[in-house]
Amino acid sequence: MIKGIIFDLDGVLVSTDKLHFEAWKKLAQKLGIHDFTHEDNVRQKGVSRMESLEVVLEKTDNKYSAEEKEEFAETKNCYYVEMLKSLDSEAILKDAKEALIMLRERGLKIAIGSVSKNAPIILERTGLIDFIDEVSCGLDITRSKPDPEVFLVAADKLGLSYKECLVAEDSKAGIIAAKAANMKTLGVGPDHMNLDADYQSETLLSHVDWEEILSKN
Numbered sequence: 001m002i003k004g005i006i007f008d009l010d011g012v013l014v015s016t017d018k019l020h021f022e023a024w025k026k027l028a029q030k031l032g033i034h035d036f037t038h039e040d041n042v043r044q045k046g047v048s049r050m051e052s053l054e055v056v057l058e059k060t061d062n063k064y065s066a067e068e069k070e071e072f073a074e075t076k077n078c079y080y081v082e083m084l085k086s087l088d089s090e091a092i093l094k095d096a097k098e099a100l101i102m103l104r105e106r107g108l109k110i111a112i113g114s115v116s117k118n119a120p121i122i123l124e125r126t127g128l129i130d131f132i133d134e135v136s137c138g139l140d141i142t143r144s145k146p147d148p149e150v151f152l153v154a155a156d157k158l159g160l161s162y163k164e165c166l167v168a169e170d171s172k173a174g175i176i177a178a179k180a181a182n183m184k185t186l187g188v189g190p191d192h193m194n195l196d197a198d199y200q201s202e203t204l205l206s207h208v209d210w211e212e213i214l215s216k217n
């Protein structure tokens, strides 16, 4: 029986995935890379900042040292954090808050499972923190999705067994991670059809049969 829902943050509850894209694009341009595309950005979803940087650097023949790469990741994060300063509840995606309220009313425990180190700031700025029991984020883990660590930590924080949790995700890496954690999966967002999740829906309420999901043993 599902007793807890673990939500990815970027692209599932908030539209920050678009800001990540803009910030990486800005860094790419600074490095003379002018063909950084939406398809490249899709491969960055769910993976850590440093791994996301490698997706950008695949587009250039230039070789960079570990120190330079650290600096590039920091530059991108500065662009991103600057963008987050104007973030508010407007960034909450359609149906997200309603789904959190409905699930909590039904007695489910709610956690965040995001590899972003900026997750706490985003939860505060959008007010979503008030609807969540526990946060497992980039600050709690050493391995990013598709490794299951972030979801295992989330379940542990909720005090639930792994098979009592369902993960809502918008990335392939996240769905692979959730399955590796022995959790059920709900794929959401524009690519929900291609994520190979147990359940799928564009948003967190429309076309999600929560009755069916929550009644399964």
Ligand SMILES: O=P(O)(O)OC[C@H]1O[C@@H](O)[C@H](O)[C@@H](O)[C@@H]1O
Pocket: 009, 010, 020, 044, 045, 046, 047, 048, 049, 052, 077, 114, 115, 116, 117, 118, 119, 138
């Ligand atoms: O750079 P941050 O905020 O720690 O985020 C790390 C990752 O967080 C994930 O949620 C995003 O999908 C990735 O694209 C991003 O790279």
Ligand SMILES: [Mg+2]
Pocket: 008, 009, 010, 011, 012, 017, 045, 046, 169, 170, 171
């Ligand atoms: Mg995501």
